[in-house]
Amino acid sequence: MESSSATAGVSTRREATRQKLYEAAVTLIAEQGFSATTVDEIAERAGVAKGTVYYNFASKSVLFEELLRHGVGLLTASLREAAEATARAGGGKVDALDAMIRAGLVFIDRYPAFTQLYVAELWRTNRAWQSTLMVVRQQAVAVVEGVLREGVENGEFSDEIDVPLTASALVGMVLVAALDWQSFQPERSLDDVHAALSRLLQGRVSGRNG
Amino acid sequence: MESSSATAGVSTRREATRQKLYEAAVTLIAEQGFSATTVDEIAERAGVAKGTVYYNFASKSVLFEELLRHGVGLLTASLREAAEATARAGGGKVDALDAMIRAGLVFIDRYPAFTQLYVAELWRTNRAWQSTLMVVRQQAVAVVEGVLREGVENGEFSDEIDVPLTASALVGMVLVAALDWQSFQPERSLDDVHAALSRLLQGRVSGRNG
DNA sequence: CTTTTTGAACTGACTGGTCAGTGCAAAAAC
DNA sequence: GTTTTTGCACTGACCAGTCAGTTCAAAAAG
Numbered sequence: 001m002e003s004s005s006a007t008a009g010v011s012t013r014r015e016a017t018r019q020k021l022y023e024a025a026v027t028l029i030a031e032q033g034f035s036a037t038t039v040d041e042i043a044e045r046a047g048v049a050k051g052t053v054y055y056n057f058a059s060k061s062v063l064f065e066e067l068l069r070h071g072v073g074l075l076t077a078s079l080r081e082a083a084e085a086t087a088r089a090g091g092g093k094v095d096a097l098d099a100m101i102r103a104g105l106v107f108i109d110r111y112p113a114f115t116q117l118y119v120a121e122l123w124r125t126n127r128a129w130q131s132t133l134m135v136v137r138q139q140a141v142a143v144v145e146g147v148l149r150e151g152v153e154n155g156e157f158s159d160e161i162d163v164p165l166t167a168s169a170l171v172g173m174v175l176v177a178a179l180d181w182q183s184f185q186p187e188r189s190l191d192d193v194h195a196a197l198s199r200l201l202q203g204r205v206s207g208r209n210g
Numbered sequence: 211m212e213s214s215s216a217t218a219g220v221s222t223r224r225e226a227t228r229q230k231l232y233e234a235a236v237t238l239i240a241e242q243g244f245s246a247t248t249v250d251e252i253a254e255r256a257g258v259a260k261g262t263v264y265y266n267f268a269s270k271s272v273l274f275e276e277l278l279r280h281g282v283g284l285l286t287a288s289l290r291e292a293a294e295a296t297a298r299a300g301g302g303k304v305d306a307l308d309a310m311i312r313a314g315l316v317f318i319d320r321y322p323a324f325t326q327l328y329v330a331e332l333w334r335t336n337r338a339w340q341s342t343l344m345v346v347r348q349q350a351v352a353v354v355e356g357v358l359r360e361g362v363e364n365g366e367f368s369d370e371i372d373v374p375l376t377a378s379a380l381v382g383m384v385l386v387a388a389l390d391w392q393s394f395q396p397e398r399s400l401d402d403v404h405a406a407l408s409r410l411l412q413g414r415v416s417g418r419n420g
Numbered sequence: 421c422t423t424t425t426t427g428a429a430c431t432g433a434c435t436g437g438t439c440a441g442t443g444c445a446a447a448a449a450c
Numbered sequence: 451g452t453t454t455t456t457g458c459a460c461t462g463a464c465c466a467g468t469c470a471g472t473t474c475a476a477a478a479a480g
Contacts, residue, residue, distance in 0.1 A: 030334070032245075120329070123326045123392075125240075127241075158409075161409060162402075164390075168391075169407060171386055173379040173380075176378050179332075180375070196371070196372040197375075199371060200380075
C-alpha cells in the first residue's frame with residue numbers, strides 16, 4: 001500500500017512544486033498586486049497546470065498567506081542571527097543594530113520582490129490575511145525591539161527612546177532606502193548603501209565638511 | 211444657490227463631484243487595493259451614479275492617476291512650506307528637516323488612506339501609472355534632497371553624506387513610523403511621535419540613561 | 421438653453437475554483 | 451522476475467459569476 005514513502009513525511013516532489021509556485025507568485029504579485037494577479041498566470045509561470053495550484057493550496061489567498069509566512073520567517077531568522085553573531089563577537093548593541101541593517105539589506109537584495117509585496121500589503125485593512133500579516137510583522141520587529149531594549153538596559157542607549165517607535169523608524173529607514181536603491185540606483189553596491197545608513201544611524205550626519 | 215460662475219474655467223459643481231469621488235476612491239483603494247476596488251463601489255460610496263464617474267473621468271485608471279497627482283501635490287506643498295517657514299525664521303537646515311518631519315506626520319495623520327495607497331503602489335513595476343508615480347515621487351523627495359544639499363553646502367551637514375539615499379532613508383523613517391503609529395498605536399499624540407523621530411534624527415539615541 | 425447627473429440595462433472579456441480523468445513509481449501479489 | 455494494484459501528484463477543459471466600460475433617455479441644476 002503506502003506508496004508515498006519518501007524520507008520525510010512530505011514528498012520531495014510536492015515540496016518542489018510548492019517552491020516553484022512560491023517563486024512564481026512572489027514576482028507576479030510584487031509587480032501587479034494580489035488581486036491583479038491571476039491563478040492562471042501563477043500556474044503558467046511556475047510551469048504547472050492550474051489544478052496543481054489548487055491541489056497544493058486551498059485557495060489563492062492561502063497560497064499568499066503561506067508565502068508571507070515563509071518569507072518573513074527567512075528574514076526573522078536572518079536578523080536574529082545577525083544580532084547573535086555580534087553578541088558572540090563581543091560587540092555592543094550599536095554593532096548589533098548595524099549588523100541587522102546589513103542583514104536587512106542583504107535580504108532585500110536577495111528577495112526584492114518579496115519585500116515589495118510585503119510593503120504593499122502591510123498597512124492595508126480589511127483583508128483576509130490581515131492577522132497573518134500582523135503576526136509575522138511582530139516577529140520581525142520584535143528582534144529589533146529586543147536589541148533596543150537590551151541597549152537601554154545596559155545603558156548603551158538613552159532610556160528616553162521610544163522602543164517600538166524607534167524600531168519602526170529604523171525598519172522604515174532600511175526598507176525605503178533599500179527599495180529606492182533597487183528601483184532607482186541598482187548599480188550601487190550594498191556596502192555603499194550600508195555605509196550611508198550606518199552614518200545616519202550613528203548621527204554622523206551633522207558635522208563639518210571634508 | 212452656490213455662486214457657480216467659478217473663478218477658473220471649471221464649474222464648482224463638477225469640482226465638488228470630483229472631490230467626492232477622490233475621497234471615496236482613496237479609502238476604498240487604500241483598504242482593498244486598486245484592482246480589488248470596483249467602480250460601482252466608488253460611485254456608491256461617493257453617493258453618485260456610476261455614469262457620473264465616467265462623465266468626470268475617462269477611466270478607472272485615470273481617476274486613480276489624478277488622485278495620485280492631487281495627493282502628492284498637497285504633500286509637496288506642505289513640505290516646501292515647512293522648509294521655507296524655518297528659513298524665514300532664521301533656523302538652520304536641521305530645523306528645516308525637523309519641520310519637514312512634522313509636516314510629513316501631519317499629512318499622514320490627515321490623509322492616512324492616501325499614504326497607505328501611495329506606499330502600496332510606489333515600488334511596483336509594470337503598471338499603467340508607473341510614470342505618474344515616478345514624477346510625483348521625485349517632486350516630493352526633491353524637497354528633502356534640496357534641504358540636505360543646502361545643508362552640505364553651508365557646512366551644516368557632512369559632505370560625505372549621500373544625499374539621495376539619506377533623503378530616502380529619512381522619508382522611510384517618517385513613513386513607516388507614522389503608518390505603524392496609525393495602525394498599532396493610534397492613541398499616541400503627534401507630538402509624541404515627532405519627539406521620538408527628532409531624537410533619532412539628531413543622533414541622540416546612543417547615550418547614558420536617565 | 422446648456423451643463424451635469426442619473427440609473428438602469430447591456431456586453432464582452434476575464435477569473436477563481438471544480439472535477440473527472442491521466443501518469444507513474446513503489447508496493448503487493450504471484 | 452513479472453504482473454497487478456494502489457494512491458499521490460498533476461492535468462486542463464469547463465462553469466458560474468464578476469467587472470470595466472458603454473449607452474442613452476430623461477431629469478435636475480444653473
